[in-house]
Amino acid sequence: MTGRAILLMIGKRLVALVVLVAILSFLVFSLVHIAPGTAVDAYLGGKPATPELVQLLTERYHLDEPFFTQYWLWLKDALVFDFGESTLTTLPVTDEIGIRLGPSAFLAVYAYVLTMILGVVPGIIAALRQRKLLDRGLVAGAVVALSTPPFVMGILLLYLFAVLVPIFPAAGRGEGFFDQLWHLTLPALALALCVAAFLLRHTRASMINVLDQDYIMFARARGLSWGHVLVRYAFRNALIPVVTVSGALLAFFFAGAVFVEATFSLGGIGELLVQSAQTSDMPMIQALAILIAVLIVLSNLLADLAYVAIDPRIRFEGRSA
């Protein structure tokens, strides 16, 4: 794939993203009208319907206009990140999200990095020690981690490393990079372990498969050193399927951190999502749904770009001699 072809791929993906967001925004907007009661009820979010408030909301959200006009006006605002005000706090939705985005993004990236390290490295080691004690131990550990939900893992870690041996803080998000790192280590671990266990097994299987390939034997038969064969042959090929699955993880960590955020009182996006669903905070739900969809598409795009970089067969697809 030439530079142009890669740009074309990115372009296509971005177009797909726009289409997706357009459809989603329509669905999300329709929520207000599908929800029980009138649209005004939805925007009231449980507050008493005083005539002034009703009047205000009707104007704010153009509720007396026809449906599609309303949608158009809503969309125009949404495009400049104006999703209205939270019915719960009456603060602008975008501000509320902005406050929580930082720690959530930090947590997601941290958990992602931990997952890659904790999944890929032991996965490779297990494959190299196939059927030996270390391999069996790692695989058994992975089974345990895989069957422990993140919030249970969170509570366990909290008890072990914040209460029993208090080396990490039990709550809060911290200020500045290192303080945040320190604060978010346990939550990130809680999130990462389960997925890392999955990745460990995936990496192990991929690595075992690659080690069995003719090109490994042929490389060794030429006298190349084992280290060279491992790095230039085995890792590179074994990581191709790992990279393909890793794309979905980043977005997953971003939205999927609910329980862990609650356990460690982080006040992140996940918590906000739960809260807004509980209180039928319609503008908040709308904004979050779109945010998460965009994140999923973008992180998959990143994974695909990594895939293209690592596997030349994709780059030359359809152009082979």
Next chain:
Amino acid sequence: MSPHTEPTLTSDRPVLEVEGMRIERTDIGAPIVTSLDLQLAAGESIGIVGESGSGKSMSAKALIGLLPEGVVANGTARFDGQNLLGLSERQWRSIRGRQIGMIMQDPFTMLNPVMRCGRILEESLLPERRLSRAERRAEAIRRLAEVGITDESVVERYPFQLSGGMRQRVAIAAALARDPKILIADEPSTALDVVTQREVLALIKRIQAARGMALILITHDLRVAFATCDRIQVLYAGSLVETGRADDVRELPQHPYTQGLLLSEPPADRRVRQLVAIPGSVPSAADVQDRCSFASRCRWAEDVCRDGVPPLAEVGDDRHSRCVRLPEIGAEMATLLSKSEERVVVPAEARSDGALIDVVNIEKVFESGGRTVTAVDDVSISVREGESVGIVGESGSGKTTIARMLVGLESPSGGEIVIDGIPVRSWRALSPRDRRKLRQTVQTVFQDPYSSLNPMRTIGWALKEAITTHDRGGGNVEGRVAELLESVGLSAGYAQRRPSSLSGGERQRVAIARALAVEPRVLICDEPVSALDMSVQAQILNLLQEVRTERGISCLFITHDLSIVRHASEYLYVMHHGKVVESGPTESVLDNPADEYTAQLLNSVPRPEGQWLATGDADEMAATRG
């Protein structure tokens, strides 16, 4: 240069001397190779010949120290004063690549798919030669030129952008990058088309002569070994059964297995009356540890043969055989050999009129990834009543697509197919009656019988199903099943067995029985023997012949193997790139090819008589073929 008459490079002291090498699985102690001896002189080429599973690849891996986990080799393999079989991994590092190189069978899996060919060559060069980047690149290009690749852009390409033959050349260049004294080539040409096969073998031989390198060529094909090697070692079920100079072995085999192998291969240059097939199938090395490994299939076997393993006895100058009864049976073997070599002349009858299958100007275009591929291009073929018609061509020439269109698995993009008077352009448009009639007229036998048999069901079930779907009349179905099994040389007891407990040859027999269940008038056989062991192929070819003559059915025989069509067909179509390039009575096409491509195919069939590898401009041809 004839490989047999150039002993100048051969010094007396062997570079590699293997004695009593035994390879076994550590878990259950079962042997894979019970005993292998080998003496390789500098510059010499030895062929190790054996069917799949005989332990050839394991022997090669043992000699380069790369046996898989759970497999060990004992005995001695003396090289440069040390026993290779006892080396540590660190000691091996100075041997692999530098002293002993290896190339493997499959050029499609041997090269790192994510590395450019230039890098593969550069990293294979000796690490202590401190070359600059530019020098390394120049060296890579020089190495490619040595294997006949003059197109310098190949260094920038990835393996998957090259054809199989080109990949195998790159692999050879990489294997030789550290200039080893010995090259072990494990079936280096088996995965390639016949034309490319000869080019690659010619290349290996040329480099071997130029470098004075010793070669161990591993192959399942006796003819390839005869054509390329000075000496031959025949391996059967993990033990050597015969060794000798190539010419000697070819002229007069001294072990019933070698002879059987030789006779069961149809000769390419003449048609013989009947192939002398070896009955049964190859046992595992573990099952024949206490007797002659060939005893269960040998026509001369007696009690003495099962009384311990016969020694590998010297039976002539540089000649060994592991047959205890050789002195008694030698004369009889020689008679059998000379009788089987008689040529039969097939009377050139005119083709009969009644065309059972008539394919007129047929065409098939596939669309894939925005590209169109014309797999079959304006092909006309007919199969007459009682006739056996061959289609021969390399893989990808469109043979199988034609077969698939004939049985309705694919619809033609253009042209007409008429089977027994019914036009069958589109099977979907046929009435159920016509469709049933067609299924009774045409039946198929494919390359891989396993995939067409339900592994969960017994053989009897599969045959019953075939009988009843076409003939609802009932009758004695059990009796019919037994009859069918018998007609393909299997006992009625096979009805109770499942496909997994059958050997490849037995499964192909079942597939033929199933095809015969509806009493078809035409049998389409698509590479029916190419997945089978060499010693089993002849059984199936003979069976097909027998079925044809007994039942008078026609046959459309599709294969890449010229020797097989010579034996199995009366009328021949030669296909190349989707087109029929030549057709006519088989004998006359093969004896006097009119088309250049047919001649090229004929040239590619391994021939021991001297000049096979030297004929034609193999390397120039390869460079243009890409």
